[in-house]
Amino acid sequence: MRAIELEIFNKLFSAVAEEMGIVLRRSSFSPNIRERCDFSCAIFDFKGELVAQASHIPVHLGAMPETMKEVLPRFDWKPGDIIITNDPFCGGTHLPDITLIKPVFLENKLAFFLITRAHHADIGGKFAGSMAVSTHIDEEGIRIEPTYLFKEENLEESFFNNLLKKLRNPQERQGDFKAQIASLIRGEKRLQEMHQKYGLEKLFNMAEALKNYSQKAMENLLEKVPKGSYEFTDYLDDDGCGIEDIPIHVKVSFRNKKVVVDFRKSASQVKGCVNAPRAVTQAAVYYVFLCLLNTLGEYPFNQGCFRPIEILTEKGTIVDAVYPAAVAAGNVETSQRIVDTLLGALSQALPELIPAASCGSMNNIAIGNDNFAYYETIGGGMGARPGKDGLSGVHTHMTNTLNTPIEALEHEYPMLIERYSLRKGSGGKGKYKGGEGLIREYKFLCDVTVTLLTERRKYAPYGLQEGEAGSKGENWFIKKSGEKMQLAGKVNLKVSLGDKLLILTPGGGGLGKNL
């Protein structure tokens, strides 16, 4: 009966995680959560191992096992506890991503943990929205080391009130926290119902069986990779604070049913905000291997998938940043480059499965003044795949957030979008073409400050198997007078009424020789 039960329990566990996500989205306030779906939910077992997740944001989900590993041993867990953290140096991603963890007790035993992670619209710090060119973690907002939000059902009121005081729009934040808690409570209720129906032993056995099943699948995948080591280096353009050409290096070694992913030769952490905490690096690696697993079939994503993967990083590097590194863009930009680097290495081992480099940037744009704050990301070209062109004008790899309708944007904010189109000819040529990037042109109807956090303005997304690279991205500032100047990839900028900003996002790399 195992084959049947595996499928049934896989569906049951993942339904719980999905329902948690729906509750969170429906009851939250931040546009980031509600509209752009920048949140994730998952179930872990009492050992701190991932049992099930809902497909949300890859950069969140892959980071959660690291969070559990850090948080689990720190507390004497009791029913009714809820732990809160956003600490990038303790399994977090970047400060706006706030994680809540609730233990679930069944038959008086610690049985499972539920986690929700959501990108809040603000977490304090120097800049509204907590996404700017920064140089110290403290500038980016409040760092919450893992601590009690609830202790045995009781809210830690003084902590919570102090926290809210430090945030912009505390009322909205409080709403988002309520939504996260509601989601945990819903998840707990569903696990209790499952327990009533199947009993604790069965739940544990099936959680274990699911992990083993996924582990076996991942091992099958790894076994198929030609044994050996594969190396690759890719570069971040710069850190926005004067440090350029930042290398990320990986050596991937396949041994019997195991893979070691070694980033220890990557650059030291830098002054600007492109440093990635280890959890982000781990998320990027897991993302890549889950995509590969997906080529074999539809498997449950859980800890079993990760067991055969060993990740080596050195503390204090760009891929394992330590205090007081600024990390705001590590999550959104460096995570993409880590994927590119790993894919570059894997393309040598698995040329039939690995796509050329995608856009490689989330093209983050924050616009605001005293009256409003607006943040969006722009997609780009997807790298060509073996046998297929890359998709055009999409978010790739570590994110999948939606755009804001132009008619909504223009109604609510003092700007016009003058152009939103595919950037024709930006995809790398090749037997299979890279996807096209996007062009987005903003005209401002009042004075505002603009922050750009963008990448692949200097190092183009690479092609594979003699395919050409995709076009680099470009940021242009067009003054009302018509004067046009090219901007750096990462910049804080004051613009006036009538000025325009033109963003050209990178195309994807091509694959195979263009005939």
Next chain:
Amino acid sequence: MRVAIDTGGTFTDIVYLENNILKSDKVFSTPSDPSLAILEGISRIDPSLKIETLIHGSTVGTNAFLERKGAKIAFITTSGFEDIIFIGRQNRPSLYDFFVEKPAPIVSQENCFGIEERINAKGEILKPLKDSEIQRCLNWLKEKDIKSVAVCLLHSYLYPEHEIRLKKAFLSLNLPISISSEILPEFREYERASTTAINAYLSPVMGRYLNRLKKKLSNIKIYIQQSNGGWLTAEEASRFACHTILSGPAGGVAGAYIWAKNLEENKIITFDMGGTSTDVCLVDDKIPFTKEYMIDGYPLSIPVIDIHTVGAGGGSIAYIDTGGALKVGPESAGADPGPACYGKGNKPTVTDANLILGRILPEAFLGGRFSLQKERSEKAIFELAKKLNLGLEETALGIIQVANINMCRALRKVSLERGYDPQEFALFCFGGAGGLHASTLAKELGIKKVIIPKLAGSFSAFGLLVSPPIKDFSRTIWIKAEKKKKLHDFIKILTAEAQSYIKNIGFDPQDFDTEIFLDMRYKGQGFELTIPFTENYIDLFEKEHLKQFGYLSKDFPVEVITLRVRIRGKYAENSWKIEKGEEKYHLKQTKVFTEKGFIEVPVIDWNSLKIGDSFKGPAIILENFTTVWVEPEFIVKVKENYTLVLEIL
């Protein structure tokens, strides 16, 4: 006389009233030309009954879309935004997938045209549309080999004049022209563009089909069911073809709503299980609508009955994946080749599993017109059983359990996940395969009552027969909710427009009721709630917001984004009953495999039951087009019109 015909993937269902008695029939569908099955169905009706009206649920539009066999279209939009249909919301449909694809296009990039003009978010002209520009576009169109035109300009929902001028200029092309301010005068450019393009894509196909049908049925007036649960004239259906996408399923929900009302049941979850998919819809005293419907990756943002579909049906194929788990669907054997027992295919399906378990009787399928081949099912499932190292029946039961968990998921999605407790609802079951699974699913979800109408096998067609005509009108007005005077003015204007429209297409407005709804939200939110308009609409909005999201935001101003006017016919067929049919099945006992092994189960002919009868499960209840499997935990009560009500003991 009125006849309703619903074209499905496998069967075409016919329901009509003969002297207030409901009659139903079923013929095999003819996908290459659906009208053939319609003609066959009509030919089986007593010719002395003069058919005046046909209400038709059609899949022509849906199939043309899914198979991308719509017309070659041109897409005209504001210059700078030519690619909006290709960019969409800039997300990819699946996350962990290097080989992910966007949905297949419905227009080619070289057939998209950017026209120089611009309206702003206040409806003011920033750049006027010049006549020379219209001429340039017309010349471009003349060069193109296209069959239909879609126009969607930015902010046209506020200022439609530019689109209207283009439409007038394009009339000389003698092609169907779909302009977004007519199709969906609401904000959100991608959703509006997509809906308009879908309409342009399907209009010529629908028009051709309905013209053909009209020629063949020249004495019959033809009406088409729309996705909003009401019907309109064939001419309207050709012009607004995008409204026919969920034609049949919408009929099913509309029918269930009315049938349940007669039983004084206001809270139901409809469960419509067919050959390839299962549709579910939660009705809490009113039929729910959504504006976020997606068809094959494209938003269709007109009001559509909020039906959730999963790819699990009688034809869903079971297989073992590379990791050794048993999967069922979403791939389906469909009608052709169909389940292995139909005699053509070899792949094991849910229907084959039901046959092995003894829940379907091979000789009772389709009123005995078509005999199932059990040995073929055995052969197909035996292959799986070998790999799983399980017995034949255990494997078949596993297939049913996995299929049920998929359907359970759908039922949870429309209930629990939206804050409704399924235990407060009755499961209203129809569709050819629904009765085999309903009591098991009810048990799984703690649902206490299952309702199965006698017409379960052709229920969508019944729904068409009793649905009213409906036409929806809307306009994005985007005003502060407290501006009552302004709101009333808008309501007056749109209501008058709606009434004159319905008059122009040949109806008497006296026969129609007008319903008004407001899409409202707190300023800055991304989604609207649709609230029925009354004088205290702001309170109602807050109440609904609290219910759905669990909080209020008193500090934020409330906005009315879109105004909706629905014109609904007062007429609905309401005086009908079902007559006891002829007893056919004489097998009294059979063996059914359950978790506890084989058990003896009585076989009951539905036509042998009397209103008021009551008996305990387990049981198999047979009717021409439906088989009901009653789990042992249920008691069966026969209610009016021979409706089966299964209640948990």
